[in-house]
Amino acid sequence: MTAEYRPGLRGVERLNAKSVADAEATHLRRHGLSEWPETMAPQRETESVAARKRIADLLWYSVPSSDDTEAKSITADLLDNLIAATRDESAAELAAVRAERDEARKLNAALDRSLDDVIKDRDEYHEVADKLAYAVAPEEVIGEHSSMNCPWDNALDLITPMAEVDRLRDDLAKYAGQEPTVAEEMAELARRLDDVHHVCDEAEHNSLRWEHPLPVPEWVAVVREAADGMRPPGEDRRADAIQYGIRIPDGSVLNGTVTDLVEQQERLVRYRDCYPEAVLVQRTVRHGAWTEATS
Structure with missing residues (x-):
């Protein structure tokens, strides 16, 4: 073999670290492994040596040298150097990948902790919001x-x-401090009661001022009783009927069970022939409940 023949050297130069790494990965997958365990190191070494020998047998003849022995020695040295460089690069890449994996694990752990904190905060805020809402309304x-x-x-x-x-x-x-005192409220109440009595007195006066007095309106007595607080609590305040009578000068009331006003007014005209000062009077009648008569 002459020193001028060099086409195979370019082929050796193209045998880069990635090709060796891919070949090693293929061997690992064949064994179902991600990396070589210690127990398989001898087998791995044996396979690596066999693979290097096969590559050397294919390349040594294209290596410039003085004889075949030198060509094989140079090829072996080139392959050994390539394998060593490839292993160094693979180890560095593997270390970098493992470092990235460890960083990713740390990041995932930190994200898990952050997510737990977010969930805890969310639950606490939810509870506080519920308390506020149900404090406003049930x-x-x-x-x-x-x-x-x-x-x-x-x-x-x-x-x-x-x-x-x-x-x-x-x-x-605007109204704070302007509320009336108890004395002022009592005075106002007394004034209003006086007005009520005045209305009742005026109504009674208007009925009796005539030569032939008219019956005093029924409501006058009822309102006076209410204003004076004389009406018993719980009393049925609805009148069953109004009876009209004729009061003569000695104070007696004649025909006091008549409920027909016109009839009693006509009778009053006749009574005044004997009792000129006779007047027409009325009263409110309230009947109790019917009960069984005793014999």
């Missing part, structure tokens, strides 16, 4: 959480805006 008013209902929104709708609260406070401040 569950019967704002409901429960569902796909069709949000008690938080319902509670928010019920809350009076701060601007409205301020306006109401301003309105309240």
Whole structure:
């Protein structure tokens, strides 16, 4: 073999680290492994030596040398150097991959912890929001959480805006300290009762001022009793009937069971022939419940 023949050297130069790494990965997959265990190191070494020998047998004849022995020696040295460089590069790449894997594991662990914190915070905020919502209104008013209902929104709708609260406070401040005292309220009540009595007196006067007095309206006596607090509690205040009578000068009331006003007015005209000062009077009649008569 002459020194001028060099086409095979370019082929050796093209045998790069990736090709060796791919070949080693193929051997690992064949054994179902991700990396070589210690127990398989001898077998791996034997296979590597056999593979190097097969490659050397294919390449040595294209290596420039003085004889075949030298060509084979140079080829062996070239392959040994290539394998060593490839192993160094593979080890560095593997270390980098393992470092990235470890960093990814750390990142995943940190993300898991962060997710746990987010879930915990979410649950705490959910609980606080529920407390606030149900402090505004009970569950019967704002409901429960569902796909069709949000008690938080319902509670928010019920809350009076701060601007409205301020306006109401301003309105309240206008009347603060202006409430009447008990004495003032009693005086006002007495004034109103006096007005009620005055109305009753005026109605009675208007009925009796004529030469032939008219019956005093029924409501006068009822209102006076109510104004004076004389009506018993729980009393049936509805009148069953009004009876009309004729009062003569000695105070007696004649025909006091008549309920027909016109009839009694006509009778009053006749009575005044004997009792010129006779007047027409009336009374409210309230009947009790019917009970069985005793023999």
